[in-house]
Amino acid sequence: MRILILGAAAGGGFPQWNANNKNCQRARNGGPNTPAQTQSSIAVSMDGATWCLCNASPDLRQQIEANRQLQPRPDGPLRASPIGAVVLTNADIDHIAGLLSLRESQAFSLHATSRVLDTLGANSVFNVLNPAFVTRREIYLDAPFSPLPGLQITAFAVPGKVALYLEDSSRKDFGTVGGDTVGLEILNISSGRKFFYIPGCAEMTPQLAARLRNAPLVLFDGTLYTDDEMIVAGEGVKTGQRMGHISMSGPAGSIKAFATLGVQRRLFIHLNNTNPVLNLDSPERAAVLASGWEVAMDGMEISL
Numbered sequence: 001m002r003i004l005i006l007g008a009a010a011g012g013g014f015p016q017w018n019a020n021n022k023n024c025q026r027a028r029n030g031g032p033n034t035p036a037q038t039q040s041s042i043a044v045s046m047d048g049a050t051w052c053l054c055n056a057s058p059d060l061r062q063q064i065e066a067n068r069q070l071q072p073r074p075d076g077p078l079r080a081s082p083i084g085a086v087v088l089t090n091a092d093i094d095h096i097a098g099l100l101s102l103r104e105s106q107a108f109s110l111h112a113t114s115r116v117l118d119t120l121g122a123n124s125v126f127n128v129l130n131p132a133f134v135t136r137r138e139i140y141l142d143a144p145f146s147p148l149p150g151l152q153i154t155a156f157a158v159p160g161k162v163a164l165y166l167e168d169s170s171r172k173d174f175g176t177v178g179g180d181t182v183g184l185e186i187l188n189i190s191s192g193r194k195f196f197y198i199p200g201c202a203e204m205t206p207q208l209a210a211r212l213r214n215a216p217l218v219l220f221d222g223t224l225y226t227d228d229e230m231i232v233a234g235e236g237v238k239t240g241q242r243m244g245h246i247s248m249s250g251p252a253g254s255i256k257a258f259a260t261l262g263v264q265r266r267l268f269i270h271l272n273n274t275n276p277v278l279n280l281d282s283p284e285r286a287a288v289l290a291s292g293w294e295v296a297m298d299g300m301e302i303s304l
Contacts, residue, residue: 001043001044001045001046001151001186001188001189001193001195001303001304002045002046002048002069002301002302003042003043003044003045003195003217003219003301003304004042004044004045004051004067004069004070004268004297004299004300004301005042005297005298005299005300005301006038006041006042006043006053006055006059006060006063006067006070006298007037007038007039007040007041007063007298008038008040008269008270008271008295008296008297008298008300009037009038009039009040009270009271009273009278010039010040010094010223010270010271010272010273011039011040011092011093011094011272012039012094012273013036013037013038013058013059013273014036014037014271014273014274014278015027015028015036015273016273016282017098017273019273019286021273021274023273023274023275023276023278023279024228024273025118026279027078027127027278028186033272033279033280033281034278034279034280035280035297035298036298037271037278037297038057038059038062038063038066038298039057039058039059039061039229040055040057040094040095040199040269040270041053041054041055041056041057041059041060041063041095041098042054042197042219042269043067043069043083044186044297045069045082045148045302046148046149046150046151046188047150048069049082050082050083050084050148051069051070051082051083051084052083052084052085052086052147052148052151052153053083053085053086053087053098054067054086054087054089054184054186054197055086055087055088055089055094055095055096055098055199056088056095056096056097056098056099056101056102057083057094057095057097057098058085058093058094058097058098059098060098060101060102061098062112063298064222066299067080068296069201070082070083070160075140079104079105079106081106081108082108083108084147084148085109085110085111085147085148086099086102086108086109086110086111086148087107087111087112087139087153087155087184088110088111088112088116089155089181089182089183089184089197089198089199089200090116090160090180090181090182090200091112091115091116091119091120091180092200092221095128095134095199096116096119096120099120099126099129100126100128102128102129102141103128103129104186105130105132105133106133106134107133107134108133108134109134109135109137109147110129110134110135110136110137111136111137111138111139111145111147111153112136112138112139113138113139113140113141113143113155113179113180113182114138115179115180116179117138117194118137120136123294127205130239130269139153139155140155141155141156141157141179141182142154142156143154143155144187146180146189150188150189150190151186151187151188151189152186152187152189153184153185153186153187154184154185154187155182155183155184155185156182156183156184156185157179157181157183158181158182158183158198158200158201158202158208158209159181159201159202159203159205159208159244160180160181160200160201161204178247181200181201181244182198183196183197183198183201183208184197184198185211185225187283188304189296193216193304194215194216194304195215195216195217195218195219195304196211196212196215196217196218196219196220197219197269198218198219198220198221199219199220199221199269199270200221200223200244200245201220201221201244201245201246201254202244202246203246203252204246204247204254204257204258209257209261211234212258212261212263213261213262214261214263214264215261215263215264216233216263216265216304217263217264217265217266217267217302217304218258218263218265218266218267219267219269219296220254220258220266220267220268220269221245221254221269221270222248222254222268222269222270222271222275222277222295222296223245223246223247223248223270223271223272223275224248224272224274224275225247225248225249225275225277225284226244226247226248226249226250227246227247227250227252227253229272229275243290245270246276248268248288248293249279249284249287254268255288255291255293259291265294266293266294267293267294267295267296268288268293268294268296269296271295271296277295
């Protein structure tokens, strides 16, 4: 099973188009220690020929052009794509906007929970995905499905929140209803090897810890290094938890939460532009690496 990191950054990418913090300034200056990253998405393939996207980033066209694996073969037909399926973990803009780039009458299957499919269905702009070519398929929590031959995915609920644009100010609880935000267990049926893709998660629950224990590989929410990072940076008024994201550090952070789970390989993905870990020479990144974690970067490929 091949896993391709298409985008490692959170919504807005890195540098974000209107962000002028020190991180983004360094990235725009082109220094080797602060490489730019596109918005979070991965692709998975069993044979290297047909790929399943997990989330469709607004940067998808750029990601396709940057990764030969997702481009039409030179000897292929005039209209062709190696992308055979798309699976969505939620309805966040940074995970669904790329669907609009897949509108040119190309056949693939689109998999999401009813909560996410209802959101797409309520916005007519997504009707550019011609139903004669794109089949929308509902996925059910904890029910395995196979988007590509040999590949099995199971979606499961994780603590989070609804997409920002779906928030209702009258609600006091912005937490997830089942199906708003999911994690994915992705399995090679023939080998039994599996990994987890969880780009958004607000906290480590006992149920999630039990599911992840001794996993070979987990790609996990790395949005913020500290819970109050956006507030301290002067770029927001919400904590990470209020935004549906656990922080990397601290007593309730993911580094501590994973310390006793026995996960063999752990990578942070979905990093916000304020996160100092995006800088290769930062002490925060050094601390992350010293704790046994890796940091996903655009273009990384992992074999499992």
